[in-house]
Amino acid sequence: MNHSNLKIRARDERILVIDDDLGVGECIQCMLRIAGYESAFVTTAAAGLERAQSEAFDLVVSDLRLPDRSGIDVLRALREAGQDTPVILMTSYSSIESAIEALRTGATDYIIKPFNNDDFLYSVERALDEQRMRKENAMLKRSLKRVYSSRRIIGESEGILRVLDMIRRVAASDANVLIEGESGTGKELVAQAIHYASPRAEGPFVPINCGAIPAELLESELFGHAKGAYTGAVAASEGLIREASGGTLFLDEISELALNLQVKLLRVLQERQVRPLGSKHTYATDARFVAASNRDLKQAMEQGLFRADLYYRLNVITIHVPPLRERGRDVEILAQHFIEEHSRRLGKRITGMSPAMRDFLYSYHWPGNVRELENLIERSVILAEGSVLSLEDPPAKGTTAPAPGTAGEFLDRPLPVEEYMKEVVRRYQDSHSEMELAAMLGVGRKALWMRRRRWGLYRSGDSRREGTGKGDLKRSA
Incomplete structure (x- = not known):
């Protein structure tokens, strides 16, 4: 190993060197010190993993063969511990098989001893540059998501400024949030803003409309299912709760969730574990739960349509989105x-x-x-x-x-909103299509159909009345 062309330059990165050969380890440390890097040196895998878990390092340089474990074992242990620190592996006993295994396991580089000092330092600099770029890209991505989400909530009114202030205050926590507001006010935008302003921004944002999926399918969608759990379940599904782990699960129209599914959801919120349909196993989940409703959940709770224990579990933080x-x-x-x-x-x-x-x-x-x-x-x-x-x-x-x-x-x-919607339907149902009526009211066609049934409002000449038939109403020709 020659020391030509080395320039001393102060750097912020710390490097951990693991090698059972004292001479090689000390030589590498000296070379890194001359190049301006701070380093630590240990001679066993166990000592290296202990240092890596208790101290912050920007790079690990490890020999492939160590007295207690291999350098690949060190790499695997770091990844299993959730550390993405780049690892360079060195060896005097090179083989194509070991090189392939090292790179497949996630090694940043694979160096053959003895090596040229300049080549070694180039490998170190490249590994640190790539790591620095990944961190900067992640920060930029998170920053762009936050800007994008916050800009989509537009307004200067006192009510919307209160909403933005609440988003800022609750985003950093993992507390469950209940977003209340009429249909079309932007409750999902609020949920997205909470997610992208939180430490979970790099995780998934998983939305589901509890009122748009039949109850028998919603259970499988939310909690997952085992293979063969029901006819047609040809493969296992992890479900949206597990899919949202590390991120945010947005439960829109939570008031439409069937009572038996409310019980299962409550158990997930309490135990942070989910059991797929037809499975004997439970799985941990780290999803944050944000729910939304355009109905008064407290009133639904008093009417026995929504479980009180689930309501209080979800309603840790409440954000009310004002109507336009x-x-x-x-x-x-x-x-x-x-x-x-x-x-x-x-x-x-x-x-x-x-x-x-x-x-x-x-x-x-x-x-x-x-x-x-x-x-x-x-x-x-x-x-x-x-x-x-x-x-x-x-x-x-x-x-x-x-x-x-x-x-x-x-x-x-x-007028109360429900009465206003009823009046709009009464006046315009014969002159507008179902799609136009739904768009006018800012609701889905299924929600419109359910309201018209409840109000007993039908188009002129429609022979179907309450209790006389099933299925959707005819659209006017």
């Missing part, structure tokens, strides 16, 4: 944002909206909240012929939302 009608100037800020977003996507040059359109935004009740507003703006941009959106554009005349005047007699009268 209570957000004042936010409706115009959001509308302008959607105009810019959809104009850019569609290649149009829409600069703003007419005064009449702006007045409409402020006077309309917005039962579908932000989702309905975006729907209206997108359609308006698509069909607009000029550079300014106006009430003359077809969407503002009823395709998405009733225009002022046609429903003004009840738009301006304060």
